[in-house]
Amino acid sequence: MLNCRDATRLMSEAQDRPLRWGETISLKMHVMMCSGCRHFGDQMHVLRRIVRAYADGADESATTSQRSDQDAAR
Amino acid sequence: MALSFDESGVRSSDEIAWMRDAAFLETLRRQMLKFATQQLSDTHLAEDAVQEAFIGAMKNAQKFAGRAAFKTWVFAILKNKIADALRQRHRAVEVSQLPYADDEEDNAHQLFDHRGFWQADEQPKAWMEPETAIKNAQFWRVFEVCLEHLPGRQGRVFMMREFIELETNEICAALGLTVSNVNVMLHRARLRLRKCLEKNWFVEGESC
Incomplete structure (x- = not known):
């Protein structure tokens, strides 16, 4: 059975390439029994979402930013 | 940095305030340069990419009412410039040169x-x-x-x-x-x- 190091490696690679059938199956079996890796898998999607938001300037339009207040007041 | 908007016919009173905000532009330029240098491992290439991106973005600067929108746009251009430079430069950087x-x-x-299982904490x-x-x-x-x-x-x-x-x-x-x-x-x-x-x-x- 897959250990957590290999499971996280596969979940990382799943962000970069389609996993093979066998990889998907063994990953699913591991994740079913391992909440830590389940959270890790969710976080890979969140991480991508965060970096895309960062690239789209979400950090600049976030609240408590004085700059965006100035721009809005204009 | 000297920038001219004459050709667009925009009078200075119509200019958006951040265009004249030297501190904002300088901070932005520094952020871009840091990012480009990290990606390209080459100060000159990085400066070129930043300058091209800046000039490209400034051509349309009037479209961007806010600093955030402008920053997003200029970084999008910079990303493309860096991606082009990296693609052109196959294997130019040896692994040993990387920090x-x-x-x-x-x-x-x-x-x-x-x-290979998670430590408890x-x-x-x-x-x-x-x-x-x-x-x-x-x-x-x-x-x-x-x-x-x-x-x-x-x-x-x-x-x-x-x-x-x-x-x-x-x-x-x-x-x-x-x-x-x-x-x-x-x-x-x-x-x-x-x-x-x-x-x-x-x-x-x-x-x-």
Whole structure:
């Protein structure tokens, strides 16, 4: 059975390439029994979402930013 | 930096205030240069890319009412300039030239026990409300610090993949690395970054 190091490696690679059938199956079996890796898998999607938001300037339009207040007041 | 908007016929009274905000423009230029230098490992190439991106973006500056919109636009152009430069320059950078050549026997093994299972206190936990986090300026400060703390190579490869959105094979070609090198670096970068965010924001940190 897959250990957590290999499971996280596969979940990382799943962000970069389609996993093979066998990889998907063994990953699913591991994740079913391992909440830590389940959270890790969710976080890979969140991480991508965060970096895309960062690239789209979400950090600049976030609240408590004085700059965006100035721009809005204009 | 001398910039002219004469050809657009925009009178100075119509100009958007941030265009004359030298501090804003200088900060932005410095951020861009830092990012481009990290990605290209070459100050001259980085300066060229930043200058081209800046000039390109300034041509349409009047369209952007706010600083945030302008910054997003100029970074989008810069990303493309960097991606082009990296694609053109196959294998120009030797692995040995990269910073932190191999500091990276890393704490990856500290996360897992000898059998490769999570150490008890390293198990990832559920993250609270990521959609709320990305609207919070404080979160972005945490994120930037976590990003800075990735070792040079990991941070660079991670940003090539996630920020510039290069494919793995393009990263391999640009850096002269194998696919498995790149996969290992991305895996470690993601392990490290998620841990940093979890520790400093999503679980133990205060989210206001």
